Amino acid sequence: MDEASGISHYEISLDGGSWINVGAETSHTFTGLADGEHKITIKAVDKAGNIKEESIEFIVNTSLIGSPGWTDDAIIFSAIAAIIIGLIAYLIRRH
Secondary structure: OOOOOOEEEEEEEEOOOOOEEEEOOOOOOOOOOOOEEEEEEEEEEEOOOOEEEEEEEEEEOOOOOOOOOOHHHHHHHHHHHHHHHHHHHHHHHHO
């Protein structure tokens, strides 16, 4: 193999942010991502200086129910609480 063959390093960018040089590592962990859509772009740079980029989009959803975010949970839990309170009030009036 000659000196210009093979991968020099990889770089990774989250949501169009700064490039992070991860060396020869083929995995990287991002923590604390907000709910919603995200895009990771990976750049492979070979020893000859050629660059290849690929991107992947994904969704972070920490909501217990529904789409990303807490608003869906709040609406559903509020509706359930209103039903339970209404049922309790009905039962109290009935007795």
